[in-house]
Amino acid sequence: MKQLAVHPTPIPGLLVIDLPVPGDNRGWFKENWQRAKMVEAGLPDFGPVQNNISFNQAVGVTRGIHAEPWDKYISVGTGRVFGAWVDLREGPSFGTAYWHEITPDVAIYVPRGVGNAFQTLDAPAVYTYLVNDHWSEGAQAQYTFVNLADETVAIPWPIPLGEAELSAKDEAHPRLADVVPVPLRRTLIVGGGGQLARALERRWSAREDVDVVGRNALDIADAQSVACFDFTPYGTIVNAAAYTAVDAAETPQGRRGAWATNVAGVGRLVEASRESGARLVHVSSDYVFDGTAEVHAEDEAFSPLGVYGQSKAAGDALVATLPAHYLIRTSWVVGDGNNFVRTMASLAERGIDPSVVSDQVGRLTFTDDLAAAIDHLLSSGAAYGTYNVSNSGEARSWADIAARVYELVGADPARVTPVTTAEYYAGKEGIAPRPEHSALDLAKIQHAGFTPRDQDEALAAYLAG
Structure with missing residues (x-):
C-alpha cells in the first residue's frame, strides 16, 4: 500500500x-x-x-x-x-x-x-x-x-x-x-500612500503585475467600497492599511475608527480573499501584547493594553481563519514621512535637548526591511502563518535610539535625557498605555530564510539617505 x-x-x-x-x-x-x-x-x-x-x-x-x-x-x-x-x-x-x-x-x-x-x-x-x-x-x-x-x-x-x-x-x-495565455494573477497593495505601501512600491517597481490602491479607490472601513471593488484579478492581497493613531483610538471617535478599519475592514478583506482564492498578507503590531514578556514569540497569547492593540488583536484573529495568509507582526515602524527618527534628527539639528522615554524597550523596523521580508515570504513559498518581523540586534529603549540618532547626525548624545513613561506623560490626558517590552523573537523568519538587517546598521543607512 x-x-x-x-x-x-x-x-x-x-x-x-x-x-x-x-x-x-x-x-x-x-x-x-x-x-x-x-x-x-x-x-x-x-x-x-x-x-x-x-x-x-x-x-x-x-x-x-x-x-x-x-x-x-x-x-x-x-x-x-x-x-x-x-x-x-x-x-x-x-x-x-x-x-x-x-x-x-x-x-x-x-x-x-x-x-x-x-x-x-x-x-x-x-x-x-x-x-x-x-x-x-x-x-x-x-x-x-x-x-x-x-x-x-x-x-x-x-x-x-x-x-x-x-x-x-x-x-x-x-x-x-x-491560445491567448491565461494572465498571471496580480498583486494588490491596499493602503496606497502609507509608508509600508510606498516601500513595497519601491521594492516591486520593476513588476508590471502590482496594483496599489488608496482609500479613494478602496476604503476597507466602508462596506460599500469593498463590495464594489473587483478582487478577481488578484492572487495576492497585501493589507498595508491600518488605523494607527494609538492615543486617538482611546477617544470615542477614534475607537470607532480603529474598529472600523482594523477589525471590520480586515474582516472584509479576509472574506474577499476567501472568495477570490487570494492569499492575504496582513501587518500587525506588538501592541497585541501587554509587554510583560521581554521577547514576544509568534504564539504568545493576546493581551492588549489599549484600544489600538485590542483592534489589532481582533483583526489578527479574523486573518487566522483564512488558510492562505501571512500575518506579519512588527514593531516601531520607521519609513517615509514623519516618524520618531526624523523627529529626533530635526530636534538635534535645531539645538533642542529632548526628554525621551527609557523604560520602553524594543527594536526598530524599517519599512524597506519589512517590504523585503514580505517579498521573501511570498516569493519563497514559505509556510503560511504568523511571522515576527523587525530589524535585528540588541533591543534598545527609545532614549537609546534617540541618543544614537543624535550621534549619527553629529550632535552630542548626552543632550538626550532619559525619563520614565510616567514622567514623560505626567499631566497629559488621553494617552494610551504602551507595552514595556516590544522586542520580537525573530527565529521563525530567520528559519524561513530571511535575516533582517541590524537596527543600528539600518538606522545609519536611513539617516545617511
Whole structure:
C-alpha cells in the first residue's frame, strides 16, 4: 500500500499525490481529501468549496482540454483514467504538457490556468474533483481551451482520438499557437500612500503585475467600497492599511475608527480573499501584547493594553481563519514621512535637548526591511502563518535610539535625557498605555530564510539617505 506523498511535475504547481488505499476481501477505503495530513505533506491549503463528480459509462470517453479559473483536486472513485495537463498560463512554462494515469490510489492537484483533460481507460469511471470556487455561467466564460489533438502538445492518448468519444465543442478548440495565455494573477497593495505601501512600491517597481490602491479607490472601513471593488484579478492581497493613531483610538471617535478599519475592514478583506482564492498578507503590531514578556514569540497569547492593540488583536484573529495568509507582526515602524527618527534628527539639528522615554524597550523596523521580508515570504513559498518581523540586534529603549540618532547626525548624545513613561506623560490626558517590552523573537523568519538587517546598521543607512 502506498504512503501519502506529494510529488512535483514539470508543470509548476501541478502535483501528483499518492493516496493510501487499505482494503480486504470486502473492498477498500481511502481518505480522498484530508486537509491536515495533505497540507503537511506539501499540498496547498486551497480551501475547496464545491465537489463535482463525472460518471463516464464507456471506455474512450475523452474530455478537455480546459483551463479553469480555480484550483482543482482530482481523483477517481472507481475505474481508471488517463489524465493530461497543459500549462496555459503566461510565462516560460506556457505549453508544457504532462500526463499520468489516475487510479483510486492517485490524485492530482491542478492550479488555476492549467488545462485539464482525461480519457476513460476502464469503465465505468467515477471522476471526482474538488474546486475552490463555485461554478457559474460567468465562471465558465473565463475558461481557456486548447485542442486535444494539438501537434505541439503531442499528448500520447492511449486510445487514438479518432476512436475515442469526444464532444463537438472539444473538437473545435484552438491549437496552442492560437491560445491567448491565461494572465498571471496580480498583486494588490491596499493602503496606497502609507509608508509600508510606498516601500513595497519601491521594492516591486520593476513588476508590471502590482496594483496599489488608496482609500479613494478602496476604503476597507466602508462596506460599500469593498463590495464594489473587483478582487478577481488578484492572487495576492497585501493589507498595508491600518488605523494607527494609538492615543486617538482611546477617544470615542477614534475607537470607532480603529474598529472600523482594523477589525471590520480586515474582516472584509479576509472574506474577499476567501472568495477570490487570494492569499492575504496582513501587518500587525506588538501592541497585541501587554509587554510583560521581554521577547514576544509568534504564539504568545493576546493581551492588549489599549484600544489600538485590542483592534489589532481582533483583526489578527479574523486573518487566522483564512488558510492562505501571512500575518506579519512588527514593531516601531520607521519609513517615509514623519516618524520618531526624523523627529529626533530635526530636534538635534535645531539645538533642542529632548526628554525621551527609557523604560520602553524594543527594536526598530524599517519599512524597506519589512517590504523585503514580505517579498521573501511570498516569493519563497514559505509556510503560511504568523511571522515576527523587525530589524535585528540588541533591543534598545527609545532614549537609546534617540541618543544614537543624535550621534549619527553629529550632535552630542548626552543632550538626550532619559525619563520614565510616567514622567514623560505626567499631566497629559488621553494617552494610551504602551507595552514595556516590544522586542520580537525573530527565529521563525530567520528559519524561513530571511535575516533582517541590524537596527543600528539600518538606522545609519536611513539617516545617511
